[in-house]
Amino acid sequence: xxxxxxxxxxKINQEELxxxxxxxxxxxxxxxxxxxxxxxxAYKVLGQPRxxxxxxxxxxxxxxxxxxxxxxxxxxFTKTYALEYIRMNNELWGLKNRLPVKPxxxxxxGVNYYDILIAGxxxxxxxxxxxxxxxxxxxxxxxxxxxxxxxxxHPIGQDGIDVSFAINIPPAAAINIQFSENIHNGVPTDEEAxxxxxxxxxxxxxxxxxxxxxxxxxxxGRNPNSISDSVHFCQLPDQIQQDVAAYRMGKIKVxxxxxxxxxxxxxxxxxxxxxxxxxREYRKLIESKFNDNISVCRAHVSERIxxxxxxxxxxxxxxxxxxxxxxxxxxxxxIFQNSSLPGLRSLxxxxxxxAHVYVSGEINLFSSKEIIDIYCKVVDAMADLYPLIVDQxxxxxxxxxxxxxxxxxxxxxxxxxxxxxxxxx
Numbered sequence: 001x002x003x004x005x006x007x008x009x010x011k012i013n014q015e016e017l018x019x020x021x022x023x024x025x026x027x028x029x030x031x032x033x034x035x036x037x038x039x040x041x042a043y044k045v046l047g048q049p050r051x052x053x054x055x056x057x058x059x060x061x062x063x064x065x066x067x068x069x070x071x072x073x074x075x076x077f078t079k080t081y082a083l084e085y086i087r088m089n090n091e092l093w094g095l096k097n098r099l100p101v102k103p104x105x106x107x108x109x110g111v112n113y114y115d116i117l118i119a120g121x122x123x124x125x126x127x128x129x130x131x132x133x134x135x136x137x138x139x140x141x142x143x144x145x146x147x148x149x150x151x152x153x154h155p156i157g158q159d160g161i162d163v164s165f166a167i168n169i170p171p172a173a174a175i176n177i178q179f180s181e182n183i184h185n186g187v188p189t190d191e192e193a194x195x196x197x198x199x200x201x202x203x204x205x206x207x208x209x210x211x212x213x214x215x216x217x218x219x220x221g222r223n224p225n226s227i228s229d230s231v232h233f234c235q236l237p238d239q240i241q242q243d244v245a246a247y248r249m250g251k252i253k254v255x256x257x258x259x260x261x262x263x264x265x266x267x268x269x270x271x272x273x274x275x276x277x278x279x280r281e282y283r284k285l286i287e288s289k290f291n292d293n294i295s296v297c298r299a300h301v302s303e304r305i306x307x308x309x310x311x312x313x314x315x316x317x318x319x320x321x322x323x324x325x326x327x328x329x330x331x332x333x334x335i336f337q338n339s340s341l342p343g344l345r346s347l348x349x350x351x352x353x354x355a356h357v358y359v360s361g362e363i364n365l366f367s368s369k370e371i372i373d374i375y376c377k378v379v380d381a382m383a384d385l386y387p388l389i390v391d392q393x394x395x396x397x398x399x400x401x402x403x404x405x406x407x408x409x410x411x412x413x414x415x416x417x418x419x420x421x422x423x424x425x
Contacts, residue, residue: 031167034071036160040131040151043074043115044100045124046086047093048178049195050187052249057136059126064135064154068127071162072120073181075174076105082114085171092175092198118166118174119181127161130154172206175199179220189258190244193230196220200227232265233258237275240264240282254286259294263301270305379408 037043077085079099086097103112117124134142134150142150151157166174179192179199187195199220203211217224233241243256264285268278290297383405390398 033076033165033167035163035165037074037115037163038160040124040128040161042104043117044097044104045117045121046089046097047095048121049192049199050121051191052188053122053125056122056125056129057133059122060130060133061135061137063123063126063156064130064137064150067155067159068123068162070120070123071164072123073118073164073166073177075116075118075169076113076165076167077116078168079103079112079114081168081171082116085116085174088171088175088202092202115165116174118169118177127156130156172203176219188245188248190233190241190248190261193233193258194241196222196227196230197234200231229262229265232269233261236261236265236268237278239279255291256286257291257294260285260291260297263290263294263297266301266305270308379405383409 075081075085083099086099089095090097100114104115105113107113131151132147133139134145135154138145138150138153148157166177169177179195200211200213200216203216213224213227217227220227240256240261243252243254244258244261246252247254247256264278264282267273267281271277273281285291285297285300290300390401393401
């Protein structure tokens with residue numbers, strides 16, 4: 001970048017920041033000019049927050065019958081401003097657009113201008129559809145015609161496209177207008193959320209702490225809570241974001257709305273869940289039908305968060321299967337170390353002690369059926385554990401342990417038969 005280019009970019013950045021900080025005022029060095037464009041492809045269409053454009057054919061037929069009811073907004077940039085806008089737009093939306101080879105307009109002083117659409121892409125698509133394919137009425141009456149034939153037959157082809165030209169508007173201000181325009185044109189909330197997040201991050205990177213959430217919300221004409229929701233929605237796993245779009249477009253039957261996704265995002269934040277845990281919680285909420293009623297879902301999520309904050313919440317439901325297993329093992333190990341292990345040691349000592357007097361008949365070692373049942377269960381558990389730990393035992397121990405378990409089982413069977421025959425059990 002040359003020194004002159006750097007100076008020009010700094011000037012543009014300052015103009016943009018002024019518009020972002022103070023809004024669009026009469027002091028900003030650009031103006032709106034009403035005009036018309038006669039060729040539907042005479043201006044460039046680049047990326048913007050809105051990605052879904054529905055009922056284009058229906059809108060084309062309506063424009064053919066009733067004219068264009070609302071002007072589109074086109075930025076008329078000088079080359080420097082156009083290059084900066086295209087660079088910014090490419091960075092925002094991951095595109096690779098270039099400056100058109102030919103300018104859209106040359107003024108009386110020989111200055112080249114480049115026309116780029118800011119607002120009105122759905123109308124533009126409908127106008128271009130009308131130009132390329134014709135309207136339903138003309139198709140019925142004349143059949144398929146050469147592109148532009150039907151278009152020229154209607155007022156929009158004769159009088160031109162109604163346009164508001166924003167002359168040399170700062171690039172960032174142009175993008176702000178795109179977001180503001182979307183307020184009035186029913187952009188899907190999930191698409192708008194992703195657009196807000198991308199734009200907010202871009203401005204924060206460009207202007208730092210001067211861009212607060214409150215200021216950004218004013219720039220795009222939304223309240224701060226809506227912008228917070230946008231950021232939180234975009235932090236959800238891709239699968240959930242995609243499900244919201246899929247339900248909106250009728251691709252899946254399960255009701256996954258933007259509002260429901262925001263409740264999942266609340267759990268994600270409250271419990272600091274990773275993506276795997278979020279997906280599991282998301283599926284549990286769907287299984288419990290909370291996705292069908294946002295009010296009920298919101299109350300349920302609020303209750304769980306409140307219980308957690310009060311210390312009454314059970315975080316076990318948030319664990320992955322691996323975490324649950326580890327937790328279960330750790331929990332039982334703690335119990336075993338604190339009570340079961342001392343009990344087993346006592347049992348061993350007890351068995352050694354009574355072994356000396358058992359032969360004399362002074363004591364009946366297995367006078368209680370509960371004791372022998374527990375003893376049998378311990379042996380069975382050891383037999384179940386053996387295949388899992390055998391590789392960790394020394395080779396000389398492997399055969400010995402297995403033989404001892406087998407001998408113990410045989411001994412228990414003999415004891416059972418002995419005491420049952422004597423009626424002791």
